[in-house]
Amino acid sequence: MERRRFLTVAGLAGLAAGCTDESPASVPSPTVEATGGAVTPTGPADWEALGRGLAGRLVRPGDDAYDEARKLYIPRFDRVRPAGVAYCAGPEDVSECVAFARRQRLSVAVRCGGHNYAGWSTGGGLVIDVSPMNAVQAGGGRATVGAGARLIDVYKGLTDRGVAVPAGTCPTVGIAGLALGGGIGVVSRRHGLTCDVLEAVRVVTADGRVRDCDARRDADLYWACRGGGGGNFGVAVQFVFRTHPAAEVTLFSLRWPWPRAAQVVGGWQSWAPYAPDELWSGLQINTDPSAGTPTVDVTGAAFGDPDAHLDRLTAAVGADPAFRSVDTHSYLEAMRRVGGCADGGIAACHRAGTLPGGRPDGRYPRTEYTAKSHVATRPLTGSAIEALTGRFTGGNGVAGRSVLLDALGGAVGRVRPGDTAFPHRNALFTVQYLAGTGDRGWLRDVHGAMERHLGGAAYVNYVDPELRGWQRAYYGGNYERLVRVKNAYDPDGLFTFPQSIG
Incomplete structure (x- = not known):
């Protein structure tokens, strides 16, 4: 994971959230992850007509740009070969693509940054890519952001005007997937989730209509777009935040020796969710074969001097850290650091490429990994902490294993569970389990060991194709209302994938 590489180099373990937040896509498949999918044959003239009807660009198999166009952030989905990738220049292009897919009975995949854990932002049919719609504007306390904007461009475009919105950390994640699934980040405890500051969203629905949704217009669809998960109800093309x-x-980092790991987990969870709003923190456990033992770190971000708060953490742990670092940065510099691209200019925060969403000089790497999650609504017991740390003690020789605990509470917890589609308002923290794709046995083991302690809730933007009971885990008591919205705006199920609502 890029997050892990950055943490090792910069000593800020736990800050850069994994590149995860992305809208799911539609792909009919008997398997849990993306495959090529079954495609209804269409004649060359059909695709040629679609290409001529777009202001943007249609990329097809055999085109020079096809190999670049079909690739997501996670390389294992390179085997999927879409019938076409449409880079939509505006809502009208999206409407054209929706109409084409309905006529030809093609599967539809919705894509922005392409970070979906299960690969559901690609498929064997038509991929609708909103990357060209990436304008970022601000004024009067509001920001208007195209759905194709990457987080680094949102941060850069807004901080140039002296403002920001609460967002995630991975710089190449698309704003659409992040916001539609909730949007957890390092300023969430102070300013709320990304979906909490969403005031309006423009959506192209399955009937091809372009709808401007807010608390008064298509209010149910607006509600569903605030945590109901991307790819379920239509194609978002623009947001107002x-x-x-x-x-x-101010960014901070503390590290304790591995024998203190259980104390650190216990002390952190008694402190982090209840800290003042201006302070966010995360705890990260990593395997580190080069160090001989796993590592345990607490890192975070604060508005103001965090020293007194960190002293309270140290007291809660009951032991001084072996390493402690505190540094203050501009907002943009801080977001670049937590995203793992502080060095090398803005190009280091972009993916390489010539198509929309990339830059020819981009250097942000693609990464192979797989993940699972829990959302903790109660503290971990002593036996739960032992079960968690014990999964690292015997396997430190395997690189790439991580567990990330990210604090919630603060502004996140002051919204009622039904006010937005994101239901986890009483949560203390999220837990994300990460491993290399070839290490799924360990990933399933650690997740299964924690299920009896934390089971019942998971974060939709950390989508898990193996998750049982995902309807309640992702959406809690909001699921039935989401089904009603789905049936109202997509009654024929054009936007369908293995964990789609409905």
Whole structure:
């Protein structure tokens, strides 16, 4: 994981959230992850007509740009070969693609950054890519952001105007997938989730209509777009967010020796969800074969001096850290650091490529990994902590194993569970389990060991294709209302994937 590489180099373990937040896509498949899918044959003239009807660009098999166009962030999905990738220049292009897919009875995949864990932002049919719609504007306490904007461009475009919106950390994630699934980040405890500051969203629905949704217009669809998961109800093309001032951010990092790991987990969970709103923190456990033992770190971000708060953490742990670092940065610099691209200019925060969403000089790497998650609504017991740390003690020789605990509470917890589609308002923290794709046995083992302690809730933007009971785990008591919205705006199930609502 890029997050892990950055943490090792910069000593800021736990800050850069995994590149995860992306809207699911539609792909009919008997398997749990993306495959080529079954495609209804269409004649060359059909595709040629679609290409002529777009203001953007249609890329097809055999085109020079096809190999670049078909690839997602995670390389294992390179085997999937879409019948066409449409880079939509505006809502009208999306409407054209929706109409084409309905006529030809093609599967539809919706894509922005392409970070979906299960590969559901690709498929064997038509991929609708919103990357060209990436404009970022701000004024009067509001930001208007195209659905194709990557997070680094959102941060850069807004901080140039002295403002920001609460967002995620991986710089190449698309704003659409992040916001539609909730949007957890390092300023969430102070400013709320990304979906909490979403005031309006423009969506192209399955009937091809372009709908401007807010609390008064298509209010149910607006509600569903605030945590109901991308790819379920239509294609989002533009967002309007409330902004906050882009103040300086202090980043901190603390590391304890591995024998203190259980104390660190216990002390952190008694402190982090209840800290003042201006402070966010995460705890990360990694295997580190080069160090001889796993590592345990607490890192975070604060508005203002965090030293007194960190002293309270140290007291809660009951032992001084072996390493402690505190540095203050501009808002943009802080977001680049937590995203793992502080060095090398803005190009280091972009994926390489010549198509929309990439830059010819981009250097942000693609990464192979797989993941699972829990959302913790109660503290871990002593036996739960032992079960968690014990999964690392015997396997430190295998690189790439991580567990990330990210604090919630603060502003996130002051919204009622039914006010938005994101239901986890009483949660203390999220837990994300990461491993290399060839290490799924360990991943299933650690997730299964924690299921009896934390089972019942998971984060939809950390989508898990193996998750049983995902309807309740992702959406809690909001699921029935989401089904009603789905039936109202997509009654024929054009936007369908293995864990789609409905």
